[in-house]
Amino acid sequence: MTKVLITDITGAATVPESIETKVAVGSVWSLASVGVTLVASLIATPFVLRGLGPEAYGVYAIVQVMIGYLAVADIGMGDASTRFAAAAFARGERHEEASALWTSLVIEAIVALPLVLVVGLFAKPIVVHAFRLPSYLENAAAAALAIAALGFLAKNAATVFNTPQMVRLRFRSVAVINTVCGVLQIGLVPVVIWMGGGLVSAVVVIAAANTLNLLLHLQQARVLLPEVTHPAPRRDLFRPMLRFGIALVVSAFVILARFDSARAVAYYAVAYTLATIVAIIPRAVKGALFPAFSQLEGSAVDRLYARAVRSLSLVIAPVAVVMCLIAEPFLRIWAGAEYARYSLWPFYVLLAGNAVGALAHVPTVLLKGLGRADVIARLQILEIVPFLVSAALFTRWWGALGAAAAWSLRMILDTALLFRVASRYAHISIDTSPRERIGIASAAALLGAPLLLLALPDPSIPVRVAVAVMTLIAYCAVAWRSLLTIGERSRLIEMAEALMWRRPANNRLGV
Incomplete structure (x- = not known):
C-alpha cells in the first residue's frame, strides 16, 4: 500500500504539470459555473416559493x-x-x-x-x-x-x-x-x-x-x-x-x-437546497479530476488523490460553520418565517451529512477513473435497503427532520465505505505528520467554538456576521501557517496570479 504523507504533496514532478494545472484551473471554472448558478437560484427561489405556495x-x-x-x-x-x-x-x-x-x-x-x-x-x-x-x-x-x-x-x-x-x-x-x-x-x-x-x-x-x-x-x-x-x-x-x-x-x-405531505417536501427542499451549497466545491473538483484520473498512472494518481482530499477538507469545514451561523436569519429573510421555523433543523442535519459526504467525491472519482465503478454500484446496492427502511421510519416519526437524518446517516456511512474501498483497490493510504495533527486540532477547536453562539436566544444578525468573519480570518491564518507547506503556499500564490492576470503560471498553464 502506498502511504502518502498528506503534507508531502508538493512534488510537482510527480504529477504532469499541464494536467495538474488544468485540473486546478478547471476546478475554478467549474466552481465559478456552479457559483453563478447558485446565486441565480438564491435570487429566484423566493419568488418561486411565494408564486407557487x-x-x-x-x-x-x-x-x-x-x-x-x-x-x-x-x-x-x-x-x-x-x-x-x-x-x-x-x-x-x-x-x-x-x-x-x-x-x-x-x-x-x-x-x-x-x-x-x-x-x-x-x-x-x-x-x-x-x-x-x-x-x-x-x-x-x-x-x-x-x-x-x-x-x-x-x-x-x-x-x-x-x-x-x-x-x-x-x-x-x-x-x-x-x-x-x-x-x-x-x-x-x-x-x-x-x-x-x-x-x-x-x-x-x-x-x-x-x-x-x-x-x-x-x-x-x-x-x-x-x-x-x-x-x-x-x-x-x-x-x-x-x-x-x-x-x-x-x-x-x-x-x-409518500409518508408525509407536499408541504413537508417544501420544507425539506428549502433545507436541502441550502445544505448542498457546501457540495459545490467538491462537485467542481470532481468534474476536473475524473478525466485526469482516467489518464494518470502510479504515484501521480496517489499525489493528486492526496492533494484533492486535503484541499477539500481545508475548505469545507469553515464553509459549513459559517453557514450554520447565518442560517436562521438568512432563511427568515430569504424564504419567510414559516420556512425559518420548519426548515432550520433539517438544514443543520443535512449540512452535517453533506459536509462529510462532500469528501466522498474524491474516492468516487478515483474508483471510476480506475475502471472500478462496479465497486461503487455494489456499495449503493448494499446501502439501499437500510436507507429505505430508515428513511421510511424516520420520516413517519419526525417528518422533514427524519428524512434529513436518514439522508445524512447514509452520506456519512457511504463516505466511510468509499474511502475504505478506495484504499483497498488503489493501494493508497493518506497519513498526517505530527505538525499537521496539531494544526488540525487547533483548527477544529477554532471552528467549533463559534457554534456555541447557536445556544444563545436569538443572537442578532450583526453578532452572527461578526463572529463568522472573525472565525474565517483566524482559521485562514492557522491554516496558512500550520497546515500548508511552503511549496503549497507558493503554488497557491502562483495559481492566483495566473488566474487574476490571465497569464500562464511559469508558462505551464496550457489552456
Missing part, C-alpha cells in the same frame, strides 16, 4: 428531483463515455473516441426511452398513488411529470455529448454552456409564474433549458471531434461500458412525499 412548490421540488434522479436511466453512461473516450484520446485514436461516445448514447437510449414512455403513459397513477398530494394539484403534477420525463432525456444525452470537451480538459467551455443554460432556466421560471403560468409552465422551462444545453454541447462535440457526426457504436464496448456504468440511486424527496 408551499404545496405547489413541494410538487415542483419533487419534479425537479425526478428530472435529476430519473437520470439514473443513463446507468452511468455519461461517466463511461468520458472514461473510455479519454483512454482513446490518450492513444490518439479519434474514431475510437467517437465510437465510445455513440456506444454510450445507444446504451442510454435503450434504457431511457422505455422509461420515458412508461412515465408519460402512467404519470397520473404515479402521482395519485405514489405521492400524498392535494387533489387540485394531481392533474398539474401528472402533466409536469410527463414533461419532466422528456426533459431528462436531453439532460442525460448532454452528459454524453460533452465528452470531447471533458477528455481535452476544456472545462471553460463546459462551464460556460452549463452556466448560460442554468441561469436561463432559473431566471425564466419566476418570470413565467409572474406572467400567470403555474407548475406546468415552470417545468416546460426546465425541459427547454435542458434541450438547449444538449444542442450546445452537441455543437462543441462536432467542432472538437468531427468524427462524432458519423454514428459508429461498437458492439464489443457494450459489456465493458455496462459493467462500468450501472448504478442505483434513490431520493429522500420521494419517500417524504
